[in-house]
Amino acid sequence: MTSICSYFLFQRNIFALQNWNNIRRALTALLLTFFLPFPAFAQKTADAPSVGVASVRMVRIAPKVAMPGTVVSLNDSQLASEVEGRIAWVADVGTVVKTNDVVARIDNSLAGMQLASDKANVDRLDAQLRYDRGQATRMESLLLQSAIAKSTRDQAVSSRDMDAAALVQANAALQKSRYQYRHSDIRAPFPGRVVARLINPGEYATAGKPVVRLVDIGATEVSVQTPIDAARFLRESMSLTVEIEGKPVVARVRAIVPVGDIASRTIEVRLTLPPGAGFVGDAAKVFIPAAEPRDVVAVPRDALVLREDNTYVFKVDGKSHAQRIAVETGAEEGTLVEVRGPILPGERVIVRGAERLEAGQRVRPVMAS
Numbered sequence: 378m379t380s381i382c383s384y385f386l387f388q389r390n391i392f393a394l395q396n397w398n399n400i401r402r403a404l405t406a407l408l409l410t411f412f413l414p415f416p417a418f419a420q421k422t423a424d425a426p427s428v429g430v431a432s433v434r435m436v437r438i439a440p441k442v443a444m445p446g447t448v449v450s451l452n453d454s455q456l457a458s459e460v461e462g463r464i465a466w467v468a469d470v471g472t473v474v475k476t477n478d479v480v481a482r483i484d485n486s487l488a489g490m491q492l493a494s495d496k497a498n499v500d501r502l503d504a505q506l507r508y509d510r511g512q513a514t515r516m517e518s519l520l521l522q523s524a525i526a527k528s529t530r531d532q533a534v535s536s537r538d539m540d541a542a543a544l545v546q547a548n549a550a551l552q553k554s555r556y557q558y559r560h561s562d563i564r565a566p567f568p569g570r571v572v573a574r575l576i577n578p579g580e581y582a583t584a585g586k587p588v589v590r591l592v593d594i595g596a597t598e599v600s601v602q603t604p605i606d607a608a609r610f611l612r613e614s615m616s617l618t619v620e621i622e623g624k625p626v627v628a629r630v631r632a633i634v635p636v637g638d639i640a641s642r643t644i645e646v647r648l649t650l651p652p653g654a655g656f657v658g659d660a661a662k663v664f665i666p667a668a669e670p671r672d673v674v675a676v677p678r679d680a681l682v683l684r685e686d687n688t689y690v691f692k693v694d695g696k697s698h699a700q701r702i703a704v705e706t707g708a709e710e711g712t713l714v715e716v717r718g719p720i721l722p723g724e725r726v727i728v729r730g731a732e733r734l735e736a737g738q739r740v741r742p743v744m745a746s
Contacts, residue, residue, distance in 0.1 A: 425738075429729030429745035430693055435722040436675045438708040438715055439610065441618075441664040446601030448621065448650065448659040452567045452593035455575065458483060458582040460557045467578055467589060472571045474591070477564050480571060481588045485561035492554040499551050502544040509537035569593040592657055597650045599628060601663040602643040608633065610666035617648060618709060620662040621655040625678075627711055628654075628663075664709060674720060675713040679728040681706065691727040691734055692720060693742050699727060701736040 462483040474480055516533040519525040573590040576582055599619055603611070611633055619628045628648035637644045648663065655661065681704075682689045688706060691699045707715035720726070727734070728745050 425697065425741045426730060426734070427741045427743055428691075428693075428699070428727045428731065428734070430725040430742040431677050431680065431728045431745050433720055433722050433724045433726055434675050434713065435672055436710065436713060437670040438673050438675060438710040438713070439666040439670040440668050440708045442607070442667045443620075443662050444601050444603060444665050446599045446619070446648075446661040446663045448597055448655040448657055448661055449600050450569075450592045450594065450657045451596040451598055452569060453590075453657070454566065454592075455587035455590050456480060456563055456565070457585050457587045458563060459560045459584055460488065461583045462487065462561065462581070464576055464578050464580050464582050464588070467574050467576065468571045470571055470574060473569075474565045474571065475568050476566065479562045480565050480591065481563040481576075483561040483563070483582060485558055488554065488558040488561055492551070492558045495547065495551040495554045499544065499547045502540060502547050506537065506540040506544050509533070509540045513537040563588055565591055567591070567593050568595065594657060595652060597652075597655060597657060598631060599648040599650060599661045599663060601646050601648070601661070601665075602638070602641065603646045603663075603665050605637050605642050605644055607665050607667055608644055610668065611646065616711070617666075618664045618711060619648060619650070619654075620664075621659050625712075626650060626654045673707065673715040674717070674722060675710070675715050676720075676726050677728050678709075678712050678714050680726040680731070681714065681716075682731050690716065690718075690720065691731045693725045693727060693740060697740055697742060699731070699734045699736065699738050699740050701734075 458481075460483060462485070464481065465484045466482040468474065468480045472480070513530075513533040513536070516525060516530040520527060520530040569591045571589050572592045575587045575589060582588060611630060613630050613633060615630050616627050617630060619626045628650050630646060631649045632647045634645040634647070646663075646665075676690060680690045682691065682701075687703045689701050690704055692702050694700055702718055702720055704716040704718035704720065707717060709715070725742060727740070727742075730740075734740065
């Protein structure tokens, strides 16, 4: 009897377990049915990509021609010695100096000796002149008393005048010695960086021999030879676009040298660069106006999408769809580029995020700063 009861209890447990498994499978299926479509649904309803847009503008731009130039320093000097002597010290290459800092030093031992000698000579002649002046005064008094001959008085006056002239000459020699002693230190006439040693310690420098090359790296500009025909479209203080190492920079025309080269028929133009725009010696490309300015449709340079087959811009229509428009580029002015194509002033073009867009894709435009 116990065995039969145990058997029926076992069967009931199995039945209950099977019912629980069925219930669990039903719940799992229900949950899967509810949650599985959610990612797809979320993906379909996700927001359109956010893109930066800017307005198409009508601006006055002159067509330009690119001319090669070079980055130079406004102050680039080979500092020479004003006195001769053995070089005692020269600043290392790369040293940054301020105005009046010492960049080289000449041994001034001999100059110091000469200075001391000339100073002693001035003191001697000054004492001699004081004596001769007193002597000439006494001789003048004796001559009035008819106590001496006139020639004796004249000799005393001549000695006084000769000593005065000798003192003037000695003072000039003293000033020269003092100048040479003080200028044994070669000082920077402007702030800059030592870029080359032209003589080394221990060598002998003569007056006028270059010692170091000093370049003002904080005042750089571009030197460009411009055709004379284009000079009438230039004026001082106007801004031009300069490309250095592939990066555009806005530079200001500092000077237009009104003297042309007979062979090349060009004139030199100097443009002031902002600090840090390039290294001295960098190659530069200067965009020179080649005609009078005219009204053109222009977009920011970042709006251009370059492809092998063409150049495009993405225009945002009234339904926030990105339309790909093929354009031809023209003149440039700062960050703006002339475009020719089915695009009008006031329309919006994508300047950020266009690289990954497809034609006709819905976007969420945000005005770029």
